[in-house]
Amino acid sequence: MNAMTEGYMTADGRKIGGVLMELKNITLRFGGVVAIKDISFDIRDGEIRAIIGPNGAGKSSMLNVISGFYTPTEGSVWFKGYQRGPMRPYQVAQLGIARTFQNIALFDGMSVLDNIMTGRLTLMKSGLLSQALWWGGAAHEEDEHREKVEKIIDFLEIQNIRKTPVGRLPYGLKKRVELARALAAEPKMLLLDEPMAGMNVEEKEDMCRFILDLNDEFGTTIVLIEHDMGVVMDLSDRVVVMDYGKKIGDGPPDEVRNNQDVIDAYLGVSHD
């Protein structure tokens, strides 16, 4: 029981904290479709938590519940020990939960730099009036944010495209810019929906390295949806497995890998 509240040490020596978010009996319906059926699990502070499952299992829906884009039909979300009321996505973002999208949602008309700067909107203090009347302070603040953004640009190795309009970038780089924008918010929790989908091996390796590094350096909690099992096994501390909206497995990667239900789901064994 103590481990539940106190956290644990990983094999590679990272310290995982107590429960940061708890999802209790989440059900999500779209008209007749039940995308999530009574699922409960928790996410610990500093953990890399993967959600896996076949297509249409409800993984993205789950992430959308966490990020406030969907309100669960039943069940409750607890963050830092408090039950979260119905929230709009922008309010969830202001709590320090940043995300990327399965189908990339960037501001195509803006430069890479501007895109990443939008990630800092929630951290900017200067309001409308102070910006209009007190240029000095607002400009100073802008500089500070710029500095932080440049660090992220360096970290993700995208210095050479910082002025390029995002719409012109190839897919793999777009994914990286989207991650940069999410990071710019200095999130407590980062939600990544298939961050490596459609990437080549080299791009995937880079992305894995970034995810591990930022978790290690900043202690960011990461919830990750991924189809590549190799990646999931390498990165994650614990894995939730979903199938047809239900949770069929939950635990460390090697434990989950040997779970019969999970093997069946992936091999397409018929359900009874």
Place this chain on the structure above:
Amino acid sequence: MPDQLLFAMEVMLNGLMAGVMYALVALGFVLIYKASGIFNYAQGVLALFAALTLVGIQQGQVPFAHLINAVTGLHITHFGWTVPSALAILLTLGVMVALAIVIEKLVLKHLVNQPPIILFMATIGMAYFLEGFGDVMWGADIKKLDVGLPQGISETVESATDAMFGYGFFIDNLDIVATLVAVALVAALTIFSQYSKQGRALRAVADDHQAALSVGISLRFIWILVWSIAGFVALVAGIMWGSKSGVQFSLSLIALKALPVLMLGGFTSIPGAIVGGLIIGVGEKLFEFFAGPLIGGATENWFAYVLALVFLVFRPQGLFGEKIIERV
């Protein structure tokens, strides 16, 4: 220089100034269209309403006087005070912001995720409602608007050009002021949109709603902001046009002048609205000057549309407009 050429130059200058006025109205459309994909049919009425409110506040008119009198049997029309122009403009701006909040709360909020045509129709409803509401609030009579802008022909320009070419240009003082105001307005809007936190949020919303939400932007706040700015631009346009030709129903028809400007400049581009306005202004004045006498005049009523239509055939997205996407 030959007289004909000088005269044409004067016409062109006047066209440029008229174009600035068109651009001012078009700007209001572009702002709202960019941020929310709504073609705001009510933009012209917004300018009328702003001008009516400004005159009403300035002259200490009792709002809804007609209604109050009819119900109570009183005969009040004015409070008996006048409000200085600068203060009246500020108060009117406050009314426009309040209007933006009401529009968001009563209309837009309930139409999230509706197709653009539904939103367009909602703005048609708003336009007619606001037109009637303005009448009820401030009365339907023609009003004179005077916020102290210089009137008449500019003597400076006249004497300067007279000294230069031996021919004095007739340029309206008001047109010169309008041009300066428009330039300042566009500069301010550009700085705001490029360098401020809210400006960046506004561009983000215009670009992608989902992504904007994910970085913590409240769409509703941005919509209120956009409609407030559109109200502000409407107020500026209302002041300029109202000072020129009085405040009356026809003021709302300036929207019809903005339409060809938008077709030319594109619905999504602020520079497009400016350049489009100038092209239309100069085009219609020059056309009237050269072709008017040949075909019997009154070309200004239709020339802008013909120009815009011809343009549309070759460049449907307008001069600076973004490429048309199937989603729109």
